[in-house]
Amino acid sequence: MTSVRNNAVSASVAALLLGWVIFGCLNNSVLADVAQKSGEKSTDSTDPDYFYDESSPENIKAPSKPPQPTITPYFEEAKKTVYAKKNATVTLNCPVKDYDESQHLIVWFKNNNTITTGLEIVADATLYHLDKDMNLVVDHVSEKTAGDYSCTVMPQKAKMDIHLVIGEEPVADNKQIMVSASALLLLSTLLARELSFGILRLDTFF
Structure with missing residues (x-):
């Protein structure tokens, strides 16, 4: 009778130990899976081009670079x-x-x-x-x-x-311009007169 009781106790202890072993293996597997998923969602805070966007799906990394200009400015004079x-x-x-x-x-x-x-x-x-x-x-x-x-x-x-x-913006001397224009007109008139009377010939200049 005592032998049967001892065998029953040994079987219970063995079953309990087996249960703890199985539970420990499952627990380690779950923890490893959670750690892996957590690592996939984490971001590198030292990366200047990305930030952790809590509102994005699955908290994935979202770009933080500003949009590039689409219009090129220019000046008509340098x-x-x-x-x-x-x-x-x-x-x-x-x-x-x-x-x-x-x-x-x-x-x-x-x-x-x-x-x-x-x-x-x-x-x-x-x-x-x-x-x-x-x-x-x-x-x-x-x-x-x-x-x-x-x-x-x-x-x-x-x-x-x-x-x-x-200072004031320089302006051209109007009197000087008028004198120069008058002198050029007079010279042209005299030249045309000399050519018309045959006093001068074009081949004299060419």
Whole structure:
């Protein structure tokens, strides 16, 4: 009777041990599968081009690069000179073509030093400001503000150079032009007269 009881206890212990072994194997398998799936969903936080988008399906990595510009800005002239009186206020125009504020950024420079980036004034704000069209307004023309400027459209780096000069724009001397025109007309009249009277011949000149 005692032998039968011992055999029954041994069988129960063996069954219990077998159950624990099977449970441990299944548990390890489930944990390994969960770890593998978790690794597939994780992202590398050091990758600058991607971010972990919780709203995306299965939390997969979504690109974070900004869209590339689809319009290429340009200028019809590469440079120009602007004249202004001392202590006056003058506007330096940036006549860029095919400009889209959602894709491009206008940056103003003076002697290769940054004055503005977009709407932000990074130079002396008492000397400059921007109008609604991103043109640079020089509030006080002086020896300090005169010089070489450039309007650059990023990221394409389309650029127009502007030279600001203190003084009035030079104009041609009208009197000198009139005298030159009169002299040329008189010379032509005399030449035609000499040819008509046979005093001069064309083969004299050719």
